Amino acid sequence: MSKIGVFIEIVDQALGKSVPGVVGAACRGGDVVGFVLDDLADKDRELLEEYGVTEVVVVGGREVALSELPVSAGLALADAVKASGVKALLGVSSSTGNDLLTRAALSLQAPLVLDCTGIDFNTNCVRKSHFSGKATATLQLTAAPFVCGIRPNSFDPVPEKVACTITKFEYAGPIDDAITVTGVEKSGSGRKDLAEADIIITGGRPIGSSENFKILEECADTIDAAIGASRAAVDAGYAPHSMQVGLTGKIVSPKLYIGCGLSGSVQHFAGMKSSKLIVGINTDKDAPIFSKSDYGIIGDLFEVVPLLTRQLQKRR
Amino acid sequence: MRIYVCIKQVPDSEAIIKIVGDTEYNREVVYVVNPYDEYGVEEAVRLKENNGDGEVIAVCVGGEGAVSALRTVMAMGVDRSVLVKTGEQFVGSDLTAQALAWVIEQEGPADIIFAGKQSMDSEGMQTPYRLGAQIGLPVVSNVVNFSLEKTTALVQREMGGGLRESLTVKTPCIIGANKGLNEPRYPKMHAILKAKKKEIKVLDIAELTIQDNSGVQLKGLHPAEDRSEARILEGTAEEAVSSLVDILAEQRII
Numbered sequence: 001m002s003k004i005g006v007f008i009e010i011v012d013q014a015l016g017k018s019v020p021g022v023v024g025a026a027c028r029g030g031d032v033v034g035f036v037l038d039d040l041a042d043k044d045r046e047l048l049e050e051y052g053v054t055e056v057v058v059v060g061g062r063e064v065a066l067s068e069l070p071v072s073a074g075l076a077l078a079d080a081v082k083a084s085g086v087k088a089l090l091g092v093s094s095s096t097g098n099d100l101l102t103r104a105a106l107s108l109q110a111p112l113v114l115d116c117t118g119i120d121f122n123t124n125c126v127r128k129s130h131f132s133g134k135a136t137a138t139l140q141l142t143a144a145p146f147v148c149g150i151r152p153n154s155f156d157p158v159p160e161k162v163a164c165t166i167t168k169f170e171y172a173g174p175i176d177d178a179i180t181v182t183g184v185e186k187s188g189s190g191r192k193d194l195a196e197a198d199i200i201i202t203g204g205r206p207i208g209s210s211e212n213f214k215i216l217e218e219c220a221d222t223i224d225a226a227i228g229a230s231r232a233a234v235d236a237g238y239a240p241h242s243m244q245v246g247l248t249g250k251i252v253s254p255k256l257y258i259g260c261g262l263s264g265s266v267q268h269f270a271g272m273k274s275s276k277l278i279v280g281i282n283t284d285k286d287a288p289i290f291s292k293s294d295y296g297i298i299g300d301l302f303e304v305v306p307l308l309t310r311q312l313q314k315r316r
Numbered sequence: 317m318r319i320y321v322c323i324k325q326v327p328d329s330e331a332i333i334k335i336v337g338d339t340e341y342n343r344e345v346v347y348v349v350n351p352y353d354e355y356g357v358e359e360a361v362r363l364k365e366n367n368g369d370g371e372v373i374a375v376c377v378g379g380e381g382a383v384s385a386l387r388t389v390m391a392m393g394v395d396r397s398v399l400v401k402t403g404e405q406f407v408g409s410d411l412t413a414q415a416l417a418w419v420i421e422q423e424g425p426a427d428i429i430f431a432g433k434q435s436m437d438s439e440g441m442q443t444p445y446r447l448g449a450q451i452g453l454p455v456v457s458n459v460v461n462f463s464l465e466k467t468t469a470l471v472q473r474e475m476g477g478g479l480r481e482s483l484t485v486k487t488p489c490i491i492g493a494n495k496g497l498n499e500p501r502y503p504k505m506h507a508i509l510k511a512k513k514k515e516i517k518v519l520d521i522a523e524l525t526i527q528d529n530s531g532v533q534l535k536g537l538h539p540a541e542d543r544s545e546a547r548i549l550e551g552t553a554e555e556a557v558s559s560l561v562d563i564l565a566e567q568r569i570i
Binding site (some may be wrong): 011012070071094095096098099102103106109110111112113114115125128129130131132133134135136137138139140141142143146177178179180181182183184185186191192193194195196199223241242244247248249250255256266267270273277278279280285289290291292293294295296297298299300303304307308311312315 | 327329330331333335341351352436437438439440441442445446449454456457458460473474475476477478479480481482483484485486489495496529530531532533534535536537538539540542543544545546547548549553554556557558560561563564565567569570
């Protein structure tokens, strides 16, 4: 049986929330080998064991933190992948994931597709969005190993308890400090990551001020949701760009997307149309959001959202 | 200071895309400068303005119509342009990067290169990196903050979850621009008129001895499935919310 590699991304000192879904995608193609930079915490190893990862390669060496040196990290990941004999390397198509997967693929001279929403290991074909979600492309990767970034929430994790062996890969290549990570800072609310959230509540321009996002936050707290904003709300200064959903913002595919006071522009749908369930709340019964969502409530978000919060609190 | 910006012309986000045959689309739509590239253009022009000296050169791989995209960015302050002309609908990031590298080699070494972090049509996200591999320069993409201190660029990347990563990059380097980097300017009328007189060099991609080594083949394009009308939840706000909560509970979402 062939082996499929998965880049294990560590976010804020914990296993990236979308990693198990990518493992779920990889296990369709063979035994899953994880690759992690520098170190793997016991709690993260235990989590990977829940999802069928039988082997993890810890890529490190030369007494430096590879996670702070993206250029060398890409070379090291490529060398480890080559040594392992995996048929493919998958990873989360996040900011860090895309960066390292691309560096590794270029070093391996391997075919690369990022932001895949589907993968078939028999034909080596992947699916991905084109034209901001207006079309889907099927692309074939014609050499092995190949490298794929997987859009968060595209695949469900497959629970399968196994024991995981840890091996070390000592990187012997050059240390390149042309790019150095000097720090990570938290900006904004420190809320759940939009790209990884199961539920997202988004505010449009009618929210009217940054303070009014509190209404959405109270609702979000009851169902562990992330909070988004439309471009109009961001451009009006009610929310930072990091919260923008849509074209030139975040592309999300949660299980539930609640749009509050959104008109539902083409550009907004480009960022959230792959959500499993879309609910629109708008005072205008002719708002475009109602023509392309699952459920609609015609009403004022300032009335409807607090009611929703209260009912959700009651159910808990 | 020689600053390059890489430009792509893409269908406008309002354009209705129809798939033609297996791998083509209705090309007679309205085209615009790839929105992420505009952030690169603005940053390049600001860098030149702050520096008080230098030249900003736009390089584009695209169809004949891409001349209008180049006029737009020249109205934003780019000094001159080079268009590598191709008849293909989709030129992969591997070929694009080779063509860009070819032009940059002809026009002289870069002090800094800006590009959009991805295109809005094929959404590949790879061109800045492939260009870096071609010409041997470090690349940082997804950049939302940029400043230059002597020979080091100080940049920030957006990481998701409200996290921002700070990095130092030795120059010359390639910066993949994301929204948030700046607010691109709207060109004034006199700048638009001035841009009409600026130089656009045109060369044919066939003149370049390059070939696609990406190992990726486009097999098919399919229209995305459209969602249907929403079921409007009737009644008072209280009743509508109550039906919604029932539905969410039934579907085990909450």
